[in-house]
Amino acid sequence: MPDQPGRFDSAPREPILGGPASVVETACPLDCPDACSLNVTVQHGKVRTIDGSRKNPVTDGYICAKVRKFGERLYGPDRLLHPAVRRGRKGEGQFRRVAWDEAIELIASRFEAAKAKHGGASILPYSYGGSNGLLTQDNIDAQLWRRFGTSRLARTVCAAPTGAANMALYGKMPSITYQDYPEAKLIVLWGVNPSASGIHLVPFVREAQKRGATLAVIDPRTTALARSADVHLAVKPGTDVAVALAIHRYLFATGGADEAFLGAHTTGADRLRERAEPWTIERAAETAGIDAAALARLAELYASSSPALIRCGWGLERNRNGGNAAMAVLALPAVAGKFGVRGGGYSMSNSASWNIDRTWIDAPEPDTRVVNMNHLGRALTEYDDPPVDVLFVYNCNPAATVPDQRRVLRGLEREDLFTVVFEQVMTDTALYADVLLPATTFLEGYDFAKAYGPINLDLGRPVVEPVGEARSNADVFGELCQRLGLLRDDEPTGELDLMLHVLDRLPPAIGDDLRGGALPAPPFGTAPVQFVDVFPNTPDRKVHLFPADLEASAPMGLYRFQPDPRTERYPLALISPASERTISSTLGELPRPDVKLVMHPIDAEARGLADNDPVRVYNELGEVQCPLKVAPSIRPGTVSLPKGIWRRSTRNNTTGTALVPDTLTDLGGGACFNDARVQVASLAIA
Numbered sequence: 001m002p003d004q005p006g007r008f009d010s011a012p013r014e015p016i017l018g019g020p021a022s023v024v025e026t027a028c029p030l031d032c033p034d035a036c037s038l039n040v041t042v043q044h045g046k047v048r049t050i051d052g053s054r055k056n057p058v059t060d061g062y063i064c065a066k067v068r069k070f071g072e073r074l075y076g077p078d079r080l081l082h083p084a085v086r087r088g089r090k091g092e093g094q095f096r097r098v099a100w101d102e103a104i105e106l107i108a109s110r111f112e113a114a115k116a117k118h119g120g121a122s123i124l125p126y127s128y129g130g131s132n133g134l135l136t137q138d139n140i141d142a143q144l145w146r147r148f149g150t151s152r153l154a155r156t157v158c159a160a161p162t163g164a165a166n167m168a169l170y171g172k173m174p175s176i177t178y179q180d181y182p183e184a185k186l187i188v189l190w191g192v193n194p195s196a197s198g199i200h201l202v203p204f205v206r207e208a209q210k211r212g213a214t215l216a217v218i219d220p221r222t223t224a225l226a227r228s229a230d231v232h233l234a235v236k237p238g239t240d241v242a243v244a245l246a247i248h249r250y251l252f253a254t255g256g257a258d259e260a261f262l263g264a265h266t267t268g269a270d271r272l273r274e275r276a277e278p279w280t281i282e283r284a285a286e287t288a289g290i291d292a293a294a295l296a297r298l299a300e301l302y303a304s305s306s307p308a309l310i311r312c313g314w315g316l317e318r319n320r321n322g323g324n325a326a327m328a329v330l331a332l333p334a335v336a337g338k339f340g341v342r343g344g345g346y347s348m349s350n351s352a353s354w355n356i357d358r359t360w361i362d363a364p365e366p367d368t369r370v371v372n373m374n375h376l377g378r379a380l381t382e383y384d385d386p387p388v389d390v391l392f393v394y395n396c397n398p399a400a401t402v403p404d405q406r407r408v409l410r411g412l413e414r415e416d417l418f419t420v421v422f423e424q425v426m427t428d429t430a431l432y433a434d435v436l437l438p439a440t441t442f443l444e445g446y447d448f449a450k451a452y453g454p455i456n457l458d459l460g461r462p463v464v465e466p467v468g469e470a471r472s473n474a475d476v477f478g479e480l481c482q483r484l485g486l487l488r489d490d491e492p493t494g495e496l497d498l499m500l501h502v503l504d505r506l507p508p509a510i511g512d513d514l515r516g517g518a519l520p521a522p523p524f525g526t527a528p529v530q531f532v533d534v535f536p537n538t539p540d541r542k543v544h545l546f547p548a549d550l551e552a553s554a555p556m557g558l559y560r561f562q563p564d565p566r567t568e569r570y571p572l573a574l575i576s577p578a579s580e581r582t583i584s585s586t587l588g589e590l591p592r593p594d595v596k597l598v599m600h601p602i603d604a605e606a607r608g609l610a611d612n613d614p615v616r617v618y619n620e621l622g623e624v625q626c627p628l629k630v631a632p633s634i635r636p637g638t639v640s641l642p643k644g645i646w647r648r649s650t651r652n653n654t655t656g657t658a659l660v661p662d663t664l665t666d667l668g669g670g671a672c673f674n675d676a677r678v679q680v681a682s683l684a685i686a
């Protein structure tokens with residue numbers, strides 16, 4: 001047996017062979033709002049091409065360049081092909097192949113030993129579900145962790161602040177879907193760049209513009225959509241809450257607030273008005289570093305346009321004020337009375353629109369400690385009540401994606417930590433594993449792909465056999481449950497079993513359509529109108545503009561602004577927006593041109609830097625070395641590195657997360673990626 005896992009030498013580098021090919025329909029569950037329907041061409045048992053199908057009318061036959069390349073992950077040199085155990089030092093990536101039975105036995109015995117020594121909470125399951133559908137997260141895995149009594153994980157690295165705001169305000173009411181964007185007279189894209197992170201929205205925005213809609217973009221960068229916008233506010237990262245509160249103040253002060261709507265459908269408007277009061281247009285503009293006249297224009301446009309639509313993205317949440325920013329932005333349509341017409345209201349994650357709760361997981365949550373996933377480094381290096389003795393990582397790559405990378409790596413290097421990584425490819429985290437388990441991709445197994453932009457749900461099918469000895473989440477967690485005596489006889493143990501089990505427990509109309517290969521009809525239709533077809537899912541069906549529990553949990557209360565963390569030493573704000581290369585960090589292993597730090601010409605000139613210069617970006621937490629791209633497309637005082645890059649993408653093997661503090665957002669316990677403050681200098685003279 002070879003010692004090194006993860007080498008697969010065949011397609012797609014081999015020439016296309018003659019002979020029959022078949023086209024298999026499936027769906028994309030990756031971390032993107034769109035959930036495309038796919039046609040995958042398979043020949044000689046291998047994926048040849050991946051393309052869009054027209055089954056899903058919103059994604060309409062085309063897909064992103066990222067997933068077209070997914071075959072390079074499937075058959076690439078980084079693919080994990082069989083279980084393995086570490087034989088070198090942690091982080092070196094030296095492994096010895098073992099059989100599945102041996103790997104499962106080793107893991108189960110370490111679980112039992114950790115539980116006997118420090119209790120079940122000394123085991124930390126660590127996962128994220130962005131690129132997983134209904135089947136490949138929170139099923140048999142959740143059952144295993146709950147029944148074994150492990151630590152619980154707060155999955156907060158993304159969408160926690162916006163999720164907390166949306167839940168408190170509207171109880172996650174379904175929102176405007178792509179199809180209704182052309183109905184809007186004003187579209188505000190706030191902290192979102194669909195050209196990189198949800199491409200199927202772009203044609204709907206363009207169609208609205210063609211029909212005469214005004215477009216406003218709020219983003220520190222001049223993105224392609226910002227270039228064509230009527231108003232572009234290139235705000236300083238972390239100041240969105242001030243901008244939104246200034247619009248609230250304008251609405252209240254000029255008669256733009258819809259008092260009838262506020263009286264009938266909301267609570268807490270007076271408290272919101274009181275908190276917005278200090279935020280004049282001028283003060284907010286100065287705080288955000290934008291032109292006051294442009295902000296005033298947006299406020300006027302918002303007050304006077306209908307239908308007016310705000311797309312609340314995830315860029316605005318990744319800072320100390322992120323939860324309050326999401327609250328203030330999402331509250332705007334309620335204050336201005338923009339609901340009740342097609343194309344009017346707000347648009348954000350529609351993941352809750354199917355009303356599917358996982359009743360099939362028959363295991364109550366244990367009363368064990370909760371670990372915020374953004375504090376992984378602390379958990380591994382500081383927690384001692386109990387210490388983390390076993391870490392089980394799946395569906396994510398924390399060594400590259402979680403704040404305070406240096407501390408995370410220090411934790412992963414601990415010789416007394418037993419780390420299992422269940423993964424598709426040799427990620428930055430997998431290099432630190434004691435036991436590696438190869439996982440199937442979405443092209444090798446079943447899943448239910450649930451869109452969170454459009455309201456769409458589809459069954460993803462295996463289009464090829466698993467590569468090497470890769471196995472599904474359901475198979476592996478089922479086997480671990482069995483080995484640990486945590487499975488009842490009537491419970492599913494493998495993927496096909498689980499898929500049928502879930503289908504039987506979905507609402508009958510949904511289950512039947514999925515079985516028959518059709519797209520099921522969502523409970524409120526594919527394009528519900530807010531306050532006509534759908535209403536807040538709050539107990540009193542009202543919008544809670546000033547929820548008391550959030551007021552108590554936010555460090556300075558609701559709708560408050562915490563100042564910029566910049567210092568004289570570290571004056572530049574580093575942001576890490578989604579790119580056209582990766583889906584979160586998925587596909588970060590593929591070769592790419594040099595990752596570059598983007599900087600405005602004014603900042604470059606002040607530092608004597610030129611395009612393509614090698615630079616060091618640094619602060620007290622770490623340093624990233626890479627070439628510089630000097631471009632006016634980013635506001636002065638802000639620099640950017642792409643989200644989701646792997647350590648191999650930079651010259652010194654670090655990612656932007658090495659510069660990110662592990663402080664938490666004001667609401668929801670989210671990551672403050674955009675609160676990294678840095679300095680940049682030439683690498684040549686370092």
Ligand code: SF4
Pocket residue numbers: 028029030031032033034035036059063064065066067198199200583
């Ligand atoms: S990542 Fe998004 S755009 Fe790309 S194929 Fe998947 S759903 Fe479609």
